[in-house]
Amino acid sequence: MASDVPAILKYTRNVYYIGNMEIAKLEKGRVTFYNIDGDVIEKPLTEITWDAESAEKGGYEHFMLKEIHEQPKVIRDTINSVVSDGTVHFDSVNLTDEEMKSIDQIYIVACGSAYHVGVGLQYVIENLTSLQVRVELASEFRYRDMKLNKNSLVIVISQSGETADTLAALRMAKDSGVKTLGIVNVVGSSIAREADNVFYTLAGPEISVATTKAYSCQLVAGYLLALQLAKVRKEIKDERYSELLTEINTIPEKIEKILENKERLQWYSNKLVNISDSFFIGRGIDYAKGNKEVHHEKSIYINSSISSNT
Known part of the structure; x- marks a missing residue:
């Protein structure tokens, strides 16, 4: 039993998901599920398609x-x-x-x-x-x-x-x-x-x-x-x-090309690494994107905001 899949992936790829108000009875070689009224219920066995290495850093400096x-x-x-x-x-x-x-x-x-x-x-x-x-x-x-x-x-x-x-x-x-x-x-x-x-x-x-x-x-x-x-x-x-x-x-190919240009990405990173505040401007769908970036930067402890009419 585990609270999340990565904890047990090195042991198995097959899992049962138990829902709210459900009970699992574990016995040697089998498991039986019940609802809150004690009735036996059937639950599908789910195969996890990604492996434990997907939850590791894989050689990168950070996740x-x-x-x-x-x-x-x-x-x-x-x-x-x-x-x-x-x-x-x-x-x-x-x-x-x-x-x-x-x-x-x-x-x-x-x-x-x-x-x-x-x-x-x-x-x-x-x-x-x-x-x-x-x-x-x-x-x-x-x-x-x-x-x-x-x-x-x-x-x-x-x-x-x-x-x-x-x-x-x-x-x-x-x-x-x-x-x-x-x-x-x-x-x-x-x-x-x-x-x-x-x-x-x-x-x-x-x-x-x-x-x-x-x-x-x-x-x-x-x-x-x-x-x-x-x-x-x-x-x-x-x-x-x-x-x-x-x-x-x-889209995938375009992202690959951007990520391949490591020197340019590093140049931008060096320019921005020491900023303490950031401000975004956008209209239409770019306003939506800007709000996402504000949320993103705040989550990594950079003060950020986007212009609005309010």
Whole structure:
């Protein structure tokens, strides 16, 4: 038994995830699961696809540097999980074309860095479709008297799949009879188990406090969702769809080229290493990106802010 998968990966790749109000009885050679009423329940055995080395530094000086360099691979893996033959396939997400056509309002609910992903996706979805998108902090969404339309889609974003406020917001949405979609990184997490549909980002374990690869994968997942919504709802031309999907497919290669230019990156690092304050300016989706960078820099103890009209 363990609180997280990395603790037992050197012993096994097969795990059971136990949920709230569930009981596990361990005996030699077997395990039996019960609900709170004492009834036997069946639970699926989950195979972990990443190894223990993924949770180690792998020769890098620190985890953040390692995770920055892992971005091309994990973004490529996330794209390839739903893209083939020049189109997006949401079979694994279990979101049908009919369901996407019936949506008339989208709520994106998250905390921390995932919230800033949602703000960026709001611009993308509204730009590609006629849908209205509202982005809400999960810590506020769960305490408001929300009048959710039955044709709404509530998207919750969480790297761990265990963010308490986001999980509570998900449950509130489900209690309202609204369809839910989780964008999560951890297979078998609470959000992954409870959301109606799940889009897994394949970022692997992220150890650093300041998110890098998980954030990038969440953005890419959201872009793919936005693109497919536009296609299914016939709000984008085939040529434009193919053009944008091609652009998404080139993201890993572009990041690789940036990371290969180590001398230039070091030059920028030397220029900025001693700053005590940073200020960002942006408009539209760049404002969303700027807010994410403010959040990011604060998480590594740099005072940071972005201009606004308030």
